[in-house]
Structure formats: structure tokens, C-alpha cells
Amino acid sequence: MMQYETTIGLEVHVQARTASKMFCGCANEFAGEPNTRVCPVCLGYPGVMPVINREAVNQTIMAGLMCSCQIADSSKFDRKNYYYPDMPKNYQISQYDLPICRDGGIEIGGIGFSGNPLPDKTIGLTRIHLEEDVAKSMHQGRWSVIDFNRAGVPLLEIVSEPEITTPDEAYAYLTVLKQIMQYAGVSDCDMEKGQMRCDVNISHRPAGEKELGTKIEIKNLNSFRAVHRSLEYEIERQVEILREGGILTQETRRWDDANGVTTLMRRKEEAHDYRYFPEPDLMPLLITDEWRREVSESMPEAPNTRRKRFIQEYGITEYDAQVLTQTKQLADYYEEACAGGGSRKLIANWVITELMSELNQKGLGITEAPVEAAKLGELVKLIDEQTISGKIAKTVFAEMMSSGASPAKIVEEKGLKQVSNADELSVIIEEVIRENPDPAEQYRGGAEKALQFLVGQVMKKTRGKANPQMAVKMLKESLK
Ligand SMILES: [Zn+2]
Structure with a gap:
């Protein structure tokens, strides 16, 4: 043919x-x-x-x-x-x-x-x-x-x-x-x-x-x-x-x-x-x-160049770089958020999934975002430093969207700091094991799934504030 x-x-x-x-x-x-x-x-x-x-x-x-x-x-x-x-x-x-x-x-x-x-x-x-x-x-x-x-x-x-x-x-x-x-x-x-x-x-x-x-x-x-x-x-x-x-x-x-x-x-x-x-x-x-x-002096970096630079400089995926360079304002926002030193990949995630979907729902453009770029960067830094968990960060972010307040202030005022104190956590873990003897026994018998349930109970008791990695580690220790 x-x-x-x-x-x-x-x-x-x-x-x-x-x-x-x-x-x-x-x-x-x-x-x-x-x-x-x-x-x-x-x-x-x-x-x-x-x-x-x-x-x-x-x-x-x-x-x-x-x-x-x-x-x-x-x-x-x-x-x-x-x-x-x-x-x-x-x-x-x-x-x-x-x-x-x-x-x-x-x-x-x-x-x-x-x-x-x-x-x-x-x-x-x-x-x-x-x-x-x-x-x-x-x-x-x-x-x-x-x-x-x-x-x-x-x-x-x-x-x-x-x-x-x-x-x-x-x-x-x-x-x-x-x-x-x-x-x-x-x-x-x-x-x-x-x-x-x-x-x-x-x-x-x-x-x-x-x-x-x-x-x-x-x-x-x-x-x-x-x-x-x-x-x-x-x-x-x-x-x-x-x-x-x-x-x-x-x-x-x-x-x-x-x-x-x-x-x-x-x-x-x-x-x-x-x-x-x-x-x-x-x-x-x-x-x-x-x-x-005169005109060329005020020429911004071309979107394609910027996309490639984002992949190189920030180590983000091709997809993320493409989304983040869609408009100059969005790319500017991302770079401003990164300037504070938080994890670049995590910032990209937060901008693309959390921020952009919230803005879409509210019918707002990036320049009208109630959360300033630098503050979003601060929020990610709090996650990086394990001051708050990713889950709590969503609560903090929702508050930032409505009040525009700084994440550190919200965490402080609402007592959302992650429980990473071993003494404090061990008390809660002992309690959880005592109150849930069956899952504890199942885990000892080799049922990995039972551990997830127990972690969930620890999170519930701490209202999501327990450091999840620590909770897992300490539960395993206690159930040996
Ligand atoms: Zn005319």
C-alpha cells in the first residue's frame, strides 16, 4: 500500500x-x-x-x-x-x-x-x-x-x-x-x-x-x-x-x-x-x-530553557518541570519557594498537587494564591526537619490557605508539633499494645498487617502527631 x-x-x-x-x-x-x-x-x-x-x-x-x-x-x-x-x-x-x-x-x-x-x-x-x-x-x-x-x-x-x-x-x-x-x-x-x-x-x-x-x-x-x-x-x-x-x-x-x-x-x-x-x-x-x-535586555528566560534547567538544577521529573514552567508566574513561584532551602522535589509536589488543585477549585490564578511562595517553602522545610508529618502538613496548609499565616505560627498555636520524644511515645505505645492484645499477638505470629493497625492506633491517640517512622520502630522493638 x-x-x-x-x-x-x-x-x-x-x-x-x-x-x-x-x-x-x-x-x-x-x-x-x-x-x-x-x-x-x-x-x-x-x-x-x-x-x-x-x-x-x-x-x-x-x-x-x-x-x-x-x-x-x-x-x-x-x-x-x-x-x-x-x-x-x-x-x-x-x-x-x-x-x-x-x-x-x-x-x-x-x-x-x-x-x-x-x-x-x-x-x-x-x-x-x-x-x-x-x-x-x-x-x-x-x-x-x-x-x-x-x-x-x-x-x-x-x-x-x-x-x-x-x-x-x-x-x-x-x-x-x-x-x-x-x-x-x-x-x-x-x-x-x-x-x-x-x-x-x-x-x-x-x-x-x-x-x-x-x-x-x-x-x-x-x-x-x-x-x-x-x-x-x-x-x-x-x-x-x-x-x-x-x-x-x-x-x-x-x-x-x-x-x-x-x-x-x-x-x-x-x-x-x-x-x-x-x-x-x-x-x-x-x-x-x-x-x-533595549528589548532584548528585558527578555525573560525562554520557557523551554527554564524547563530543562529545572530538571538539571532542582532534580525534578520531566513532568513536574513541564507543569511548573507552564506560565512564567508559576515558574517564578516555584523558584521563590525553593529559595528557602526546602526539598525541591517535595516543593514541586506541594505546588502541583496541593496548591494548584486548591487554586483550581477556587478559580484563582497563581498570582492570587493566598499562600506566599516563601511560606510554602517553610512548610516543606518543617516536613523535611520532621517537625510535622506530611499528614499534619495538609492541616497546616488548609489553615494557610484560609488565613495566609506562616506555617511555624500555625504549628505552634495549634500544638501540631510532631511527637518525636521517645519517652512520650513509649508511654503511648505501651498503652496501644495493652489495649489491643489480639493484633499484638498476630504481629508476633508474623502478620505484618497487624503492625499497620497498631501504628494507626498510635496516630489516633496522638491525633496524627506521632513521628510515624519512630512509631513503627518502637512498636517493633516492644513486640519482639
Ligand atoms: Zn480608535
Whole structure:
């Protein structure tokens, strides 16, 4: 049977988080009363003059540097001409042949979508350019309505080389790209808020052939999961057609999430010719070495580098490192907690299992955590030093979550210190053996399980405060 190679390219749009819009002073915010953040510029009145938002250019340079792109010395904006209600001036200000960034790469690896390790690989970036977002059209019964609050919001278009070969790689690419944008301070990439939008193109060629196959685009993907599913579906569909001797035509398809299928949206003949030409109302954009340096000086460590460093420096697992570097704020939190000198692996555990699940339940982000990083580090240190047991630590943590108090103070005030005093423990152990003659006898006869029961009784009598290792050791001694 003929083997086919899958080639996938991604085109991602990310809204930059600037104070104002790309070419006017209107606020760049999400939602709100429709058509309240508008002016003649972003409404596309004739004769108005756009002004380049320097902060949006800064963020694009930052994004480019973090994706190892070449930053252009000289760039420009162009008019992309088309007629549609979401763009009443009949052109979008975008960038055609001189994007701000080109020739970059995004490193993927770590643990993939399916939970298996993904081999390290760099996906090439063709370009990152800056443009203005368009208005949002909505359909209400017989009416179509348009909200211009979004019109003119700075938008980064990030185009990958067709070097992705599986849905897992596409998923990983998007995950890393989102992380980079988040680390760079460009965007939270919240897809539900439309801060990140993604189009996919996919083609197949007979294995070994050089030339790419017919490109089919999929639009309307509103989650990374939808990207993964639609690619899985489309690979199967396209290979099946090819194997049956069919021909694929260049077309745009729509992802139907509910039914898990793609459907035809339009064929190539209906594609636009945008007749790009330089925007005459804007000067060329000159990016000096000094400007580039200024941006690069405030560039944070890339998420992938940080993930690898966490494994090396803190001795934590690949999985833990991946979770902890998901966002810059979470990674910062973890490192701050570690600074106190507690066990790094244990801190990773506490952040991932206890803290994050509590925050998820409360719907809070890491920056809103009621427990300060340093205090979580202190809590782990108390466990390390055997001042409290892991079990008691959960009680202390719950108290920290509600009051924000320091763990040492809570342990002191509530008398939660572990009983590690041999004299004190031996009294309790003798009591437990006396009160439970049957299990004691069973253990002497070789029933290991009976010991667990007796340890449980010791913990019960001390309200969980007995040092469990000591309790086991002393019980064994007494039952010899
Ligand atoms: Zn405006």
C-alpha cells in the first residue's frame, strides 16, 4: 500500500496586550459594551491618519527574539485590500513583504499530548508580522451586528514552516508558542477570549517525494484540542481519498467540533487576491540596533530553557518541570519557594498537587494564591526537619490557605508539633499494645498487617502527631 507523508503548517494570530490599539488611542480591552472603544481611525473613516503603536512593535520584537527570529532593520506596513463588513475601510493594515521578524524556530519536546515523551525538534518559523485586528461580527436571528471594540487591536500573525508532521507535534508547537507569548508578556493567549486564533494547513505527498501535496486549510479551530482532533480526522480523510485513487483539491474547510468532522467552506477559485501595496499614511518602520538591544535586555528566560534547567538544577521529573514552567508566574513561584532551602522535589509536589488543585477549585490564578511562595517553602522545610508529618502538613496548609499565616505560627498555636520524644511515645505505645492484645499477638505470629493497625492506633491517640517512622520502630522493638 502507498505510504503518505503528512505536512502541517500553522498560522496563529495573537492579540498583543497593549494599553491602546494599533493605530489609534482607543483602549485595548476585552468585551464591554459594544462600540464604546472606537474612534474615526478604528472605525475606518476616510481621511484619518493612523499612528504606529510603539509598544506593539516592542512586543513583536520581543516575541521574535524569544522565537530566535531575525529582526528586520527596516520594515513597513501594507494595505491588504478586501471588502467585508468587519473592515469598513476595505483594507486591513498588515505587513506583506517586510515583516518585523523572520526565520525563527520553536523548540518542542517534553511530554506530548498523548502523555508520551515527544522527541526534541525545532519547528521553523517563517515570519511574525504585525497587523490590526478586524471588528467582530455576530449573527442574531435575521440580523448581523458588528462590534468595533476589537477593530484595530494589535495582532501578531505567526506563520510556521510546513515542518510539523503529526497532530501531537502541532499540539506541542501551539503549547510552546502560547508559553512564549505569555513569558514575553505579549498575551495570555486565552482562546475563549479570542486572544489566540489558529488556522491549520495540511497536505500529503507520497513518501520520499520532495514537492508538497495539495494544501488544505482548516479554519474555525477554537482550542488546541480541536486542532489535534481536526488534524487526526483530516489525515485519515485525505489518505483514504489518495489511496482510493482520488484527487484532493486546494480548499478551505471548517471544523465542526460537535460532530468531529471537517466540512467544505470554499474552494481555491473563490480565494482572494488582496492586491497588497505599501500603506501611504505610515512611514517605514526603522528598527535600530539600540531599539533591538533595549528589548532584548528585558527578555525573560525562554520557557523551554527554564524547563530543562529545572530538571538539571532542582532534580525534578520531566513532568513536574513541564507543569511548573507552564506560565512564567508559576515558574517564578516555584523558584521563590525553593529559595528557602526546602526539598525541591517535595516543593514541586506541594505546588502541583496541593496548591494548584486548591487554586483550581477556587478559580484563582497563581498570582492570587493566598499562600506566599516563601511560606510554602517553610512548610516543606518543617516536613523535611520532621517537625510535622506530611499528614499534619495538609492541616497546616488548609489553615494557610484560609488565613495566609506562616506555617511555624500555625504549628505552634495549634500544638501540631510532631511527637518525636521517645519517652512520650513509649508511654503511648505501651498503652496501644495493652489495649489491643489480639493484633499484638498476630504481629508476633508474623502478620505484618497487624503492625499497620497498631501504628494507626498510635496516630489516633496522638491525633496524627506521632513521628510515624519512630512509631513503627518502637512498636517493633516492644513486640519482639
Ligand atoms: Zn480608535
